[in-house]
Amino acid sequence: QVTNGGHQDLPFLLSFKSSNPNNATALETWVGPNPCSGSWLGVRCSRGRVAGVFLDDAALVGSVAPLLALTQIRVLAVRNNTLSGPLPPLNNSTSPRLRHLLLSHNNRTNLTGSLNLSLPSLVTLRAEHNSFSGGLQDLRVPMVRRFNVSRNKLVGEISSSLSRFPSSSFGGNLDLCGKPLPRCVHAYNNAVQDTTPNATTSVAQSPSTAETNTRFGKLGMAALVATGIGNTVLITVSLAISVATFIYIRRKLRSPKEDAPKSSAALVGFEEDDKIRNGEDKCQKSGALVCFEGGEELRLESLLKASAEVLGKGVSGSTYKAVLEDGIVAAVKRLSALQFPGRSKAFDRHMRLVGRLRHRHVVSLRGYCNSNGERLLVYDYLPNGSLQSLLQINGGGGRTRSLDWGTRKSILFGAAQGLN
Numbered sequence: 001q002v003t004n005g006g007h008q009d010l011p012f013l014l015s016f017k018s019s020n021p022n023n024a025t026a027l028e029t030w031v032g033p034n035p036c037s038g039s040w041l042g043v044r045c046s047r048g049r050v051a052g053v054f055l056d057d058a059a060l061v062g063s064v065a066p067l068l069a070l071t072q073i074r075v076l077a078v079r080n081n082t083l084s085g086p087l088p089p090l091n092n093s094t095s096p097r098l099r100h101l102l103l104s105h106n107n108r109t110n111l112t113g114s115l116n117l118s119l120p121s122l123v124t125l126r127a128e129h130n131s132f133s134g135g136l137q138d139l140r141v142p143m144v145r146r147f148n149v150s151r152n153k154l155v156g157e158i159s160s161s162l163s164r165f166p167s168s169s170f171g172g173n174l175d176l177c178g179k180p181l182p183r184c185v186h187a188y189n190n191a192v193q194d195t196t197p198n199a200t201t202s203v204a205q206s207p208s209t210a211e212t213n214t215r216f217g218k219l220g221m222a223a224l225v226a227t228g229i230g231n232t233v234l235i236t237v238s239l240a241i242s243v244a245t246f247i248y249i250r251r252k253l254r255s256p257k258e259d260a261p262k263s264s265a266a267l268v269g270f271e272e273d274d275k276i277r278n279g280e281d282k283c284q285k286s287g288a289l290v291c292f293e294g295g296e297e298l299r300l301e302s303l304l305k306a307s308a309e310v311l312g313k314g315v316s317g318s319t320y321k322a323v324l325e326d327g328i329v330a331a332v333k334r335l336s337a338l339q340f341p342g343r344s345k346a347f348d349r350h351m352r353l354v355g356r357l358r359h360r361h362v363v364s365l366r367g368y369c370n371s372n373g374e375r376l377l378v379y380d381y382l383p384n385g386s387l388q389s390l391l392q393i394n395g396g397g398g399r400t401r402s403l404d405w406g407t408r409k410s411i412l413f414g415a416a417q418g419l420n
């Protein structure tokens with residue numbers, strides 16, 4: 001693809017590089033006429049054209065738009081940077097091969113504008129923690145399987161094609177509504193607005209209303225009062241019967257197994273149980289890996305094939321950062337067989353409880369594997385390092401020294417504020 005006029009993708013990559021005035025370290029290798037030479041960090045090519053740009057956590061600034069002008073791109077992963085500006089409208093003619101678009105957590109500067117994507121073959125859209133605005137009506141991604149637009153400034157009704165995703169894919173927006181979030185109220189308001197004038201008109205237009213009122217004699221009033229009392233009694237009795245039936249059915253349905261881990265189950269109140277159960281059911285079918293909400297696409301084979309780097313080691317096992325083929329990054333904890341011998345069912349039971357736990361301050365368990373003595377827990381990967389590494393600085397020679405109390409206090413205070 002290097003023609004007399006140069007490589008076709010070069011202008012877009014250089015334009016992106018030039019929008020990073022401080023020359024982010026990640027882009028230092030972006031030199032020379034051929035981005036497919038193998039030396040450009042984060043750039044992957046197929047048949048001489050740029051097919052992937054993998055620049056998560058690369059301290060990038062500037063606009064993402066030039067990267068979306070790469071016509072043969074399949075994967076764009078630019079999470080956890082400080083990119084800004086709007087996304088250009090994307091469709092089959094601008095981006096015919098785009099399958100995975102990972103833009104989440106550019107939240108210090110924010111990606112903005114509307115999500116105007118009409119991409120029939122897009123499989124992954126991760127756009128959470130940005131400032132995308134407007135409605136979702138221009139988002140047409142029928143094949144998308146991994147989807148998250150939470151914590152943006154989106155408004156309006158969620159289309160039926162997207163309502164199959166859990167509420168966590170949409171939460172934290174300005175004003176989104178409709179399944180799986182609470183119902184939109186505008187339909188009701190409109191109905192009220194529509195009907196109120198009619199109702200008023202119909203009363204005003206009825207010439208016989210006043211006449212009818214005067215016709216009510218004492219007998220009529222007594223009959224009205226009696227009907228009112230009768231209705232009240234009837235409603236009260238029906239309510240009492242309904243409540244009693246509900247309590248009875250609930251007691252009947254509750255199995256002893258569900259009663260046992262009551263304290264843990266109480267923790268699960270963050271999400272509607274039904275949705276989570278549905279998610280689990282979907283996940284059960286994915287082979288040896290049991291997955292939970294948000295981990296539906298995880299496959300043991302692709303996890304085992306993923307490139308892995310050790311993050312650290314604890315008492316119960318080691319944790320790895322795994323980068324899957326499609327650019328998805330996960331933290332995988334491999335439990336030591338010594339620490340967790342036997343008792344497979346108890347382990348499964350425990351994992352199912354932890355897997356239902358969803359809270360913005362708790363890292364989500366997306367899936368686990370418990371077969372052939374191998375126990376793997378798959379979590380979201382959190383890119384910002386540990387609190388310990390924030391509180392310590394490298395003193396050279398591999399030694400670290402603690403920061404002074406003032407700096408520690410401001411870091412801890414910042415972290416605590418983040419928890420509010």
Ligand SMILES: Nc1ncnc2c1ncn2[C@@H]1O[C@H](COP(=O)(O)OP(=O)(O)OP(=O)(O)O)[C@@H](O)[C@H]1O
Nearest residue numbers: 311312313314315316317319331379380381382386
């Ligand atoms: N989801 C994650 N994302 C990013 N880093 C993680 C994640 N989970 C763990 N780590 C990092 O991996 C390292 C080891 O984590 P791990 O959970 O194994 O430690 P631990 O809590 O001491 O383990 P244990 O409970 O077995 O004693 C830590 O430095 C931690 O910062």
